[in-house]
Amino acid sequence: xxxxxxxxxxxxxxxxxxxxxxxxxxxxxxxxxxxxxxxxxxxxxxxxxxxxxxxxxxxxxxxxxxxxxxxxxxxxxxxxxxxxxxxxxxxxxxxxxxxxxxxxxxxxxxxxxxxxxxxxxxxxxxxxxxxxxxxxxxxxxxxxxxxxxxxxxxxxxxxxxxxxxxxxxxxxxxxxxxxxxxxxxxxxxxxxxxxxxxxxxxxxxxxxxxxxxxxxxxxxxxxxxxxxxxxxxxxxxxxxxxxxxxxxxxxxxxxxxxxxxxxxxxxxxxxxxxxxxxxxxxxxxxxxxxxxxxxxxxxxxxxxxxxxxxxxxxxxxxxxxxxxxxxxxxxxxxxxxxxxxxxxxxxxxxxxxxxxxxxxxxxxxxxxxxxxxxxxxxxxxxxxxxxxxxxxxxxxxxxxxxxxxxxxxxxxxxxxxxxxxxxxxxxxxxxxxxxxxxxxxxxxxxxxxxxxxxxxxxxxxxxxxxxxxxxxxxxxxxxxxxxxxxxxxxxxxxxxxxxxxxxxxxxxxxxxxxxxxxxxxxxxxxxxxxxxxxxxxxxxxxxxxxxxxxxxxxxxxxxxxxxxxxxxxxxxxxxxxxxxxxxxxxxxxxxxxxxxxxxxxxxxxxxxxxxxxxxxxxxxxxxxxxxxxxxxxxxxxxxxxxxxxxx
Amino acid sequence: xxxxxxxxxxxxxxxxxxxxxxxxxxxxxxxxxxxxxxxxxxxxxxxxxxxxxxxxxxxxxxxxxxxxxxxxxxxxxxxxxxxxxxxxxxxxxxxxxxxxxxxxxxxxxxxxxxxxxxxxxxxxxxxxxxxxxxxxxxxxxxxxxxxxxxxxxxxxxxxxxxxxxxxxxxxxxxxxxxxxxxxxxxxxxxxxxxxxxxxxxxxxxxxxxxxxxxxxxxxxxxxxxxxxxxxxxxxxxxxxxxxxxxxxxxxxxxxxxx
Numbered sequence: 001x002x003x004x005x006x007x008x009x010x011x012x013x014x015x016x017x018x019x020x021x022x023x024x025x026x027x028x029x030x031x032x033x034x035x036x037x038x039x040x041x042x043x044x045x046x047x048x049x050x051x052x053x054x055x056x057x058x059x060x061x062x063x064x065x066x067x068x069x070x071x072x073x074x075x076x077x078x079x080x081x082x083x084x085x086x087x088x089x090x091x092x093x094x095x096x097x098x099x100x101x102x103x104x105x106x107x108x109x110x111x112x113x114x115x116x117x118x119x120x121x122x123x124x125x126x127x128x129x130x131x132x133x134x135x136x137x138x139x140x141x142x143x144x145x146x147x148x149x150x151x152x153x154x155x156x157x158x159x160x161x162x163x164x165x166x167x168x169x170x171x172x173x174x175x176x177x178x179x180x181x182x183x184x185x186x187x188x189x190x191x192x193x194x195x196x197x198x199x200x201x202x203x204x205x206x207x208x209x210x211x212x213x214x215x216x217x218x219x220x221x222x223x224x225x226x227x228x229x230x231x232x233x234x235x236x237x238x239x240x241x242x243x244x245x246x247x248x249x250x251x252x253x254x255x256x257x258x259x260x261x262x263x264x265x266x267x268x269x270x271x272x273x274x275x276x277x278x279x280x281x282x283x284x285x286x287x288x289x290x291x292x293x294x295x296x297x298x299x300x301x302x303x304x305x306x307x308x309x310x311x312x313x314x315x316x317x318x319x320x321x322x323x324x325x326x327x328x329x330x331x332x333x334x335x336x337x338x339x340x341x342x343x344x345x346x347x348x349x350x351x352x353x354x355x356x357x358x359x360x361x362x363x364x365x366x367x368x369x370x371x372x373x374x375x376x377x378x379x380x381x382x383x384x385x386x387x388x389x390x391x392x393x394x395x396x397x398x399x400x401x402x403x404x405x406x407x408x409x410x411x412x413x414x415x416x417x418x419x420x421x422x423x424x425x426x427x428x429x430x431x432x433x434x435x436x437x438x439x440x441x442x443x444x445x446x447x448x449x450x451x452x453x454x455x456x457x458x459x460x461x462x463x464x465x466x467x468x469x470x471x472x473x474x475x476x477x478x479x480x481x482x483x484x485x486x487x488x489x490x491x492x493x494x495x496x497x498x499x500x501x502x503x504x505x506x507x508x509x510x511x512x513x514x515x516x517x518x519x520x521x522x523x524x525x526x527x528x529x530x531x532x533x534x535x536x537x538x539x540x541x542x543x544x545x546x547x548x549x550x551x552x553x554x555x556x557x558x559x560x561x562x563x564x565x566x567x568x569x570x571x572x573x574x575x576x577x578x579x580x581x582x583x584x585x586x587x588x589x590x591x592x593x594x595x596x597x598x599x600x601x602x603x604x605x606x607x608x609x610x611x612x613x614x615x616x617x618x619x620x621x622x623x624x625x626x627x628x629x630x631x632x633x634x635x636x637x638x639x640x641x642x643x644x645x646x647x
Numbered sequence: 648x649x650x651x652x653x654x655x656x657x658x659x660x661x662x663x664x665x666x667x668x669x670x671x672x673x674x675x676x677x678x679x680x681x682x683x684x685x686x687x688x689x690x691x692x693x694x695x696x697x698x699x700x701x702x703x704x705x706x707x708x709x710x711x712x713x714x715x716x717x718x719x720x721x722x723x724x725x726x727x728x729x730x731x732x733x734x735x736x737x738x739x740x741x742x743x744x745x746x747x748x749x750x751x752x753x754x755x756x757x758x759x760x761x762x763x764x765x766x767x768x769x770x771x772x773x774x775x776x777x778x779x780x781x782x783x784x785x786x787x788x789x790x791x792x793x794x795x796x797x798x799x800x801x802x803x804x805x806x807x808x809x810x811x812x813x814x815x816x817x818x819x820x821x822x823x824x825x826x827x828x829x830x831x832x833x834x835x836x837x838x839x840x841x842x843x844x845x846x847x848x849x850x851x852x853x854x855x856x857x858x859x860x861x862x863x864x865x866x867x868x869x870x871x872x873x874x875x876x877x878x879x880x881x882x883x884x885x886x887x888x889x890x891x892x893x894x895x896x897x898x899x900x901x902x903x904x905x
Contacts, residue, residue: 013660017660018858018859020663020705021705021859022859025665026663026704026705027663027664027665027668027704029663030660030661030663031660032660032661032735032736032737033735034672034675034735262672262675264661264664264668264669264671264672264735265668266667266668266671270671312678313679314679315675315679316674316675316676316677316678316679316733317675317678318674318675318678347678348686348692
């Protein structure tokens with residue numbers, strides 16, 4: 001590396017330090033977390049800056065970033081440092097004092113790294129990416145970048161349709177990152193060692209030709225006169241027509257994070273997370289996570305036990321979350337919960353099981369998780385209020401299941417149940433949503449009956465449904481913000497109007513406006529780049545935060561930026577797509593067969609349910625053959641033995 | 648039950664740790680180090696840790712104090728090493744004694760602070776200090792949760808001087824001038840913080856450092872009105888004799904109701 005480039009990588013901490021007394025929660029910008037890694041800059045030849053494009057308190061606990069940070073730093077000659085979105089108070093000072101976007105590990109400027117990798121859990125982080133690029137001094141648009149600028153690489157669930165940010169990213173990787181980052185690293189290393197032949201273009205071509213890295217610049221999008229996409233065509237030779245997702249098959253071989261980061265600042269998840277399986281085949285039709293992370297791959301009970309043990313020793317956390325899309329579905333969950341509860345009873349370590357399905361809940365499991373006696377609340381997600389709409393979304397949970405489950409819970413000492421729902425599901429009518437109130441009153445009535453107590457609560461939490469790419473609902477019309485709000489208002493009135501039960505039912509809802517922006521970006525195409533840019537230029541930041549989000553700004557910018565295209569926000573959100581339409585993400589291969597998705601969409605409209613392929617025959621979603629993989633589930637039949645206490 | 652008193656630091660970039668942040672980090676360090684902590688009773692048991700008089704977020708400190716209660720006796724020095732290793736560098740545990748006296752908090756009546764004023768000429772600082780010391784009262788304002796409050800800073804200041812320095816310290820060489828103040832403040836209510844004294848210097852002499860002052864608590868302890876010294880608050884524990892081991896029967900008898 002040249003002397004000039006080395007200098008450009010120097011720590012900006014002295015300049016930053018002078019600004020910190022003037023900002024809120026300065027601790028989030030100083031790094032120094034337990035288990036963080038600072039490697040020698042000069043002795044590494046491939047350097048990654050990893051970003052979770054939201055505030056530190058949200059980004060730090062993100063498992064994806066934590067895993068890749070550790071996987072990369074374990075490699076010789078490779079370093080990874082982390083960066084997060086700075087709050088507007090610091091952004092203003094950084095601009096005033098010319099302090100660039102920095103990593104929290106050694107406070108080097110992001111522009112000095114080889115790769116700037118961003119993990120997008122949600123589309124609402126797009127404006128934050130632009131802030132970071134601009135603060136880093138990296139040209140906002142990929143076409144303006146030079147050989148010394150980092151490769152801007154997007155990952156995470158939102159990257160399964162990266163088209164709205166196609167102008168701003170150099171490439172995207174879809175699927176599991178553990179192996180993918182190593183493949184990208186090897187290609188960059190070789191290209192640098194050869195003296196960077198062919199410049200940036202050559203590097204991106206080498207990445208694209210693997211078939212596992214999507215470079216938007218190497219594809220041209222052609223449109224029909226009515227605004228729909230005609231086709232997406234590679235514009236370089238050797239670039240594949242479709243790009244595949246990455247799938248890690250044996251989770252036990254990837255026990256990351258081994259050394260979870262423990263921040264000094266307070267974050268949104270003050271616990272250690274261990275991913276107990278990846279993927280889900282329950283087949284809920286609205287659920288993008290369940291569709292794009294197939295097939296199901298379980299971590300073994302012994303692998304989980306080891307990760308919990310090592311992780312607790314490395315962190316000192318007082319709670320362990322057993323993470324997955326539907327944690328009670330692990331084939332050995334009962335033995336896992338009991339084994340861990342036995343091991344850590346004395347150490348006052350709490351266990352939690354996020355995402356428990358109503359039909360997978362059982363009281364023995366719940367009792368293991370609450371041995372310390374705390375039975376504050378249980379959360380379930382029936383998602384739909386009526387039996388009919390639950391058939392549409394394939395959430396195969398009957399009202400009887402739910403009532404039976406809550407009866408058991410109330411009978412065993414729980415006093416509060418939280419129920420999650422969505423509003424605006426395909427084919428939904430007012431009646432489907434109003435039945436949520438009936439369900440909640442039945443829950444309260446049952447609770448009062450079995451507990452013999454009037455002190456029973458049920459909280460209904462409901463948000464607008466956003467159709468997502470790579471799901472059977474990718475063709476569905478989204479309900480407008482006005483209609484969503486009107487429907488929620490009716491539900492609210494019905495609950496409030498119930499004299500006998502209304503006071504025991506809490507009602508929490510999210511208004512429909514943020515969902516429309518999310519929907520616009522979720523199923524958008526490259527024409528939205530101009531909208532995102534306009535929103536950013538107008539000051540849009542932190543769109544996932546109510547206090548920063550501005551619906552009016554998004555709509556005003558969209559109206560203006562989309563004007564020359566002939567399409568508008570409604571076209572992207574409330575319009576139903578047809579079978580023959582080329583969808584903006586069709587050339588990104590999640591493994592799901594588009595024909596199967598369409599059939600499942602038709603089944604949804606017919607209110608036909610599909611079972612889970614873990615216990616019924618394969619229904620040909622396409623993932624296993626396309627990815628040359630298969631579902632990997634137990635049971636292993638092993639048990640967690642007590643740990644020998646070494647003092 | 649054994650009680651151990653610790654002195655710890657907030658150094659370098661970790662001086663931006665708030666007290667709440669430190670509490671979380673410390674309790675996790677206790678778990679990692681497998682310290683046999685005594686827990687509070689109740690629905691959500693907490694390890695028994697008493698914190699004294701934490702320095703404000705953003706100021707460094709060489710002298711923060713806390714006390715922990717253990718269910719099994721441990722050697723204080725070994726415990727100190729273990730905890731120091733378990734905490735991130737910058738949050739360093741530098742002293743440990745077994746508590747043999749009561750009232751650690753009562754022995755923390757004053758603090759010694761160092762204020763580094765980058766970009767301020769020592770002569771300018773000296774003049775401001777002289778004006779401050781000569782004033783009978785120096786009123787300043789501070790924004791609090793309940794609005795702006797006005798109070799006197801002068802009476803709490805036991806000592807304030809501008810140290811004669813020769814340039815900057817070796818670890819941060821610079822051509823800029825840098826004044827260093829040494830400040831001894833009594834712990835009074837409402838508290839007078841180094842920031843308030845800086846506001847006072849601005850009020851009496853228009854002293855306005857171009858960059859935020861780097862403030863570090865050097866010591867905390869009992870203020871000796873005669874000598875003006877701030878004494879080590881752990882010294883009485885160190886000097887007190889270890890209690891004679893008592894026969895179990897005798898101690899049981901002493902506790903039994905008459």
